[in-house]
Amino acid sequence: MEKQTILVVDDTPENIDVLAGVLKSEYHIKIAKNGELALKIARSIKLDLILLDIMMPGIDGFEVCRQLKLDERTRHIPVIFVTAKISAADELKGLELGAADYITKPFNPPIVQRRVHTQLALTDQNRLLAIKVQQKTAEIAQNQLNVIRRLGRAAEYKDNETGMHVIRMSYYTHVLALAAGINEADAEVLMNAAPMHDVGKIGISDAILKKPGKLEFEEFEEMKKHCEIGAEILGDKDSELMTIAKEVALTHHEKWDGSGYPNGLSGENIPLYGRIVAIADVFDALTSERPYKKAWTVEDALALIEREAGSHFDPKLVPLFIDKLDEILQIKAKFKDSN
Incomplete structure (x- = not known):
């Protein structure tokens, strides 16, 4: 097992020598x-x-x-203060700054070893716990995302044979x-919420769809x-993803001119998310074959979107969409409908 690394900070060489001597057999020591x-x-x-x-010339302990705990790169490193004597007020100050423990001078080697070992063991335990929490959170988020994607596909299957529309x-x-x-x-959150834009179609009869x-x-x-119906299905806010999905479901058919x-x-x-989805949704709907129409050409679809900039669509978003046409067409080719 690789040795852990401890930084000893002290302006007195004798103190450094004592601490390094006590700990060097078990740990890498930096000074x-x-x-x-x-x-x-x-x-x-x-x-x-x-x-x-604590007591050093220049920047004290x-x-x-304080600076260590403010820095994202170093805030996770546990700090044990080393001091000859300390008042209750100073001890409280150190703990409020984020110190994990105190070791007093003169040093008692077994006490130093035990406190260092205890703090490192606690840090390892917390790190493993954090990893497990992170993994479980990611698992829950992925499961939620899978449900959202499948529910979006389920709605799309009602009036689209392949369901690829929601992916594109x-x-x-x-x-x-x-x-x-x-x-x-x-x-990315918007991309994962967008498949839910038409989930309300679940509540519309097949005769109409x-x-x-x-x-x-x-x-x-x-x-x-x-x-x-879609907004009602998605319910009240319980995550950023679901909040945006609900917003998109409710607003993707609103038009810039209010009609x-x-x-x-x-x-x-x-x-804004509703305005973005409106363009993406209409472009794909126009360029896809549906039971009631043939697929439009990309050129004709873009011409209509340009004509309706400022009436149907956000006039600032339309040129941005057209500027990204190469990427759009790559996506369209990658996720084309099966025959």
Whole structure:
């Protein structure tokens, strides 16, 4: 098993010699004679523990600890303060700064060894626990994502033979979201939420969904209800993913000029994610074969989207989508419908 590394920080060589002598048989020992050097070492190599003198010239131990705990690179390193004597107020100050323990001078070697061993064992235990929690959280998130994708596909199968529409348009939303300046993490959440945009179709009759022709007024009014049905299915907020999925389900048929449904929102009153999904959804719907129509050419679909920029679609998003056409077409080719 690889030895763990301990940084000993003290301005007195004798103290360093004693601590290093007590610990060197079990651990790799690094040495710093002042606070500035301690911070430099902590930020440059992997450390498992820091033994930190409080009273030092320049930056004292309290300030070193404060800076360590503010730095994402070093905040996880446990710190044990080393001091000759300390008041209750100073001890509280150290603990509030994030210190894990104290060792007092003069040193008692068995006490030093025991406290170091205990702190490292606790750190290892916490690290393993954190890994397990992270793994379980990732597993839960992946299971939730799988359910969302399958529910989105289930809705799409009602009026699309392959269900590939939800996959393509979700990737289109990712491309457009990044082009619109949304960060990668949020763009990925949107991509994973987008397949739920038409989940409300589960509540619409097959006679309407699969009608091989134009819907009558009453039929279209019934079809429009899928937005609110979808929002109801997705329920109240319980995660960022589900919140965005609900928002998209409810708003992807709103139009920039206010003529959309279900709430007649206009302009930037329509959530950005809904505006992004609207473009991705319409482009894929136009360029895909449906029971009631043949697939449009890419050129014709883009021409319509350009014409309706400022009426149906966000006029700032349309050119961004067109600029990314190469990526869009690669996605379209990769996830094409089966014959």
